[in-house]
Amino acid sequence: MKFYRIKISSWTASFRYPNLISGMQPTLEVPPISTVLGLINAAAGKYLKHTYLKLGYYFEYESKAIDLETIYQIELHNKGYPLNTTKSNVINREFLFNCKLFIYTDDSQIAEYLSKPYYSLLLGRSGDLATVEKIEEVELKEYSNAKNIKGQIVPLKGNCLPGVIQPLPQYFTDTVPRQNIGTTAYSIISCHSKPPQTNITAFTDKIDEKEIDIYIHELQF
Secondary structure (H helix, E strand, O other): OEEEEEEEEEEEEOOEOOOOOOOOEOEOOOOOHHHHHHHHHHHHOOOOOOOEEEEEEEEEEEEEEEEEEEEEEEEEOOOOOEEEEEEEEEEEEEEEEEEEEEEEEOOHHHHHHHHOOOOOEEOOOOOOEEEEEEEEEEEOEEEOOOOOOOOEEEEOOOOOOOOEEEEEOOEEOOOOOOOEEOOEEEEEEOOOOOOOOOOOOEEEEEEOOEEEEEOOEEEEO
């Protein structure tokens, strides 16, 4: 099957756990689908309303470390609106170094958006600037019982793959405040994990001389 493969790189990346607000801020080792779709929105320069979308991606990083970060906390009035007072705090934030993200899509419009991004692309926070290095068409073969799935997230239901289990939204609305869409439990399988044997059908690609099986998400909103 033909896909557009988009290679994106960044020096750093950080993908926060959705329910952790204070204290040490660890990073997920694979970006959620919502982060990838947000990156595509940034490239398009607008909010894209998907009804059905086929999307796969593979994420790898070289190393992981912890940095100190200054945050500014805004006080709220008891009626809910912010006050003109803030206080600073220092927290530990985990980040990933020397990152690569490969996006797979059969949608030529998405590939076109990423070829000429409208806004800056980020892999996480505002300092995690990313660059599109290459866009190419590839022909990938479909295989059952994939055995090289890593650097990806896979729905837990029906697959039950080993990994960090985390409920993650697939997308967000463009309303204020934003609302989660399609929150699902996923297995998060690091690129440094030993890939499990599965009963999953996937598409095999070769990335930096490594065979990687790409799980294709079929998203319906």
